[in-house]
Amino acid sequence: MMDEMEKTNSDKKLFSRMRLWEFADKYILEPLDTIVDSYLSINRGDGSMTLIGELPQCGYMQSPKVRIVYGVIGLLKLLVGAYLFVITSRECVGTYLSHPIYKVSALEIFPCNLSLNSSSIEQQKKMEAEFSNLLNAAEKTSGLYFSYDVNLTLWQTHDFFGIVTCWKHSLITNSSTFCLSFLFPLFLNGITGFHHFEAAVGTTIVDVALIARRCTRRIGTRMWRRGADLDGYVANFVETEQILQANGFTASFLQVRGSIPLLWEQIVDLTYKPPFQIVKPDEVARVAERHFLDLVKRYSSVVAVDLVNKHGGEGRLSERFAHVMQTVSNENIRYVHFDFHGICGHIHFERLSLLYEQIEDFLKNHRYFLLDVKGEKVQEQTGVVRTNCIDCLDRTNVTQSMIGRKMLESQLNQIGIFKAKMMLSVLILFFDACFKNMWANHGDDISIQYSGTPALKGDFVRCGKRTIEGIIKDGINALVRYYLNNFADGFKQDATDLLHGHYIVSTSRGLSSPAQPAGLEAFASMRLATGLVLAGVMFALLSLRQVRYGLHHMLYALFWTGLSIGLASFVRANGRMFTSRPRLFRKMNSAERAVCFPLTDDLYSFLLHSDDHAFHESNAPYLHASFLLRCLCLSPSVFWFDLTQLLQWRSGEKFFMDRCLLGHGKARTQQS
Incomplete structure (x- = not known):
């Protein structure tokens, strides 16, 4: 299997330098290091990819932006739109087996979410914006290396290849298989x-x-x-x-x-x-x-x-x-x-x-x-x-x-x-x-x-x-x-969980934003608490300086001192509330883990997104256990999402998102 993968991708030479055309309705990638008869077109509405035979005509009414890029990492789909990850700057850091190795100096994300403007659900737009902000953190990811020619994920000792070493598996699964010359293959990263x-x-x-x-x-x-x-x-x-x-x-x-x-x-x-x-x-x-x-x-x-x-x-x-x-x-x-x-x-x-x-x-x-x-x-x-x-x-x-x-x-x-x-x-x-x-x-x-x-x-x-x-x-x-x-x-x-597919964005989860803190945590602010403590200390010192004008200033000083100490003690006792905590990756409680063991959320994500049906067959009991667990413990919307995914796996066919949305509506109707 490994030899077949190597052969398939050796036949498709990776383009190492491309021109990115930014049209109003699409992005187009034009290879510059070889003469080709097709170009990759990416729809800016939904991120769909197609190969086209010629570049669109540019005129006064359609003047696209143009830039040089050095590779397309992949495409990640969120609620409505999709986001294209592109290498805009690289640095050669050495050679490996006589092949140059590059470090990603700059990574840029291009949104393909024009359909978001026509969305009638305001909460959906808000959630999309929150997820998009998380993705922006990926542009600052450091220490990413790649090669156009050699497989860096294989050690010399063994012909080992595993999904676990690929940081962008969730991006690859959303990319078209006929565009391998434009996209980095899975095992080159x-x-x-x-x-x-x-x-x-x-x-x-x-x-x-x-x-x-x-x-x-x-x-x-x-x-x-x-x-x-x-x-x-x-x-x-x-x-x-x-x-x-x-x-x-x-x-x-x-x-x-x-x-x-x-x-x-x-x-x-x-x-x-x-x-x-x-x-x-x-x-x-x-x-x-x-x-x-x-x-x-x-x-x-x-x-x-x-x-x-x-x-x-x-x-x-x-x-x-x-x-x-x-x-x-x-x-x-x-x-x-x-x-x-x-x-x-x-x-x-x-x-x-x-x-x-x-x-x-x-x-x-x-x-x-x-x-x-x-x-x-x-x-x-x-x-x-x-x-x-x-x-x-x-x-x-x-x-x-x-x-x-x-x-x-x-x-x-x-x-x-x-x-x-x-x-x-x-x-x-x-x-x-x-x-x-x-x-x-x-x-x-x-x-x-x-x-x-x-x-x-x-x-x-x-x-x-x-x-x-x-x-x-x-x-x-x-x-x-x-x-x-x-x-x-x-x-x-x-941001890491979203990028690696450990959190799967879906409208079937409901439209309440998972990234928003709830209860007292929504009002807990370390900056505000620190400011109030410092203000209390300042007022206490000012009151002490005024004691000679009246003993009531001593009471003021004691009040402000007590307020500062009390607030500082509250922050210390409830420290977790004032820290930055992940909001997307929900941990299962002990009852859930007992039912779905040994399936974890990230393995569940991998099972549903893998194309390896032999792997699915060997893990069928885990899929069924997770499906039954969510039927019993979670909301009808998540139940229907799992049902459609399970049916998709059983039949080998693709279910579109509108099917999931239709089922989501039916589930809610039955619940009411």
Whole structure:
């Protein structure tokens, strides 16, 4: 199947440079890097795509805007309109297997929602505008990489391809299959980090690259996506592949990182470190086992390196993790705990050598992937190191860079560039500096997507030691993370869920906006509360200055002081109410999860939107369980939406939205 997909898309050469014509009623894409006999036309009313034989005539009455674009990512449909995602600027960041790799420098969204103007439902227009605002956040998405020529989602070791690594699956499913030359195929994306350098070692040119592949099943922001879901998918799960090319040899080493695979959360509440909470403790062991068995299926053997503290909230979480790992009975799974902060402190990161001694035998036994000068496989990697801390960012990146360095030295020794026991740090200073910068930039890319700031402890990765400047930057970034976690990431999480299809927009859900807070939360404003507290303090100070003119000013001062303290205490006690929280992704309660287990909302979305009927057949019981659950627990509108989707799956035919709307009206009539 993989070979067929590769062949199909190799026949259809991607257009790397196009002219975008913006007409009043349509967008037209004109390839510039080759002569073609057809152009892609996209209707600005509903986003429908067609191929046309010639460009429309331009005149005085029809003068379109024209711009150069470098790729169409896909199309996302909302309530009424659709939105076209286009790459408007790119930057070449290196080569991979002799093919150029580009970073998305600018992404722009073009609306195809002219039909919204004729909509008679005002609430529908309001909701469309809210969803559109969420999509605007996608224009600022950083760390997206792509190639026109090579499949970046495949590692060297295996011909692995999965939907989980593609960040734009929901966009692809809405795109026409006959336009593959205009649109990026599914498997040419999903890359959230690519860094590369070339350096001379003697007379040999050595090429080293890092590729990061992020799993999108539990994608999101730092505080709103923690731990695992019921299917064993974890937050911030990233594959990192380090690739070496020299003297005709190609070597590859793969590592993974991911959140602690337990059902836990850390909901923001204005405190600097919100408490950790285990959710559904009875399911924790099963979820962890499912996660690691999936890793074994993918990578053969796994050693789990746990870097969290032994004490405090982290310690209790680590204890639970260690206890669960004792119940996972599989000879291919090994658990190693290393208290990073307890052993290394804040500056002695060279003590990571103690960790390397614990996993050195695993690395030597399971090796790395290697091709010789003839392109023949010499050896393959048969196991992977899975590293985690709490965020899987800062401590994890320091540790992974250390392991990557050790494996690179081993590879250079095996292919004859290094002599035995030679080390990068004492041999080639320029090469060593390039390697450190590559890993530091890699860590920053992953961290910015998950937390909003560059990685902490980056000065050690970049310079090999802690510096005063690095410690100051870490302090600033920690404060920025606090602000983003509490006051910005809820909106960003909604945008992420909408973009990745974890929240499906449908008129069948009803026309009440899911993005609007309700009850007291609708009036809770951190800015207003802070302003009132500061005003109370100011009035109290002014009253104290007037005490000499009368004791009643002391009463005023006490009143304003008490008001400020009372308001501050209320905000502190109800911190969650004043934070930015996601509004789109509704969590199921325990009763719902018991009925529909093990189906999660994102898997349900994938099942309904996948064209793989064999996959549907194998998951038919889950679809039926979810359908029955929603019949019992949810509104008639959602019931009818699921019914039409289920019938569509059973018959293999397409149901149009007007059919859903008709059923929605009938369901309401029957209910009344």
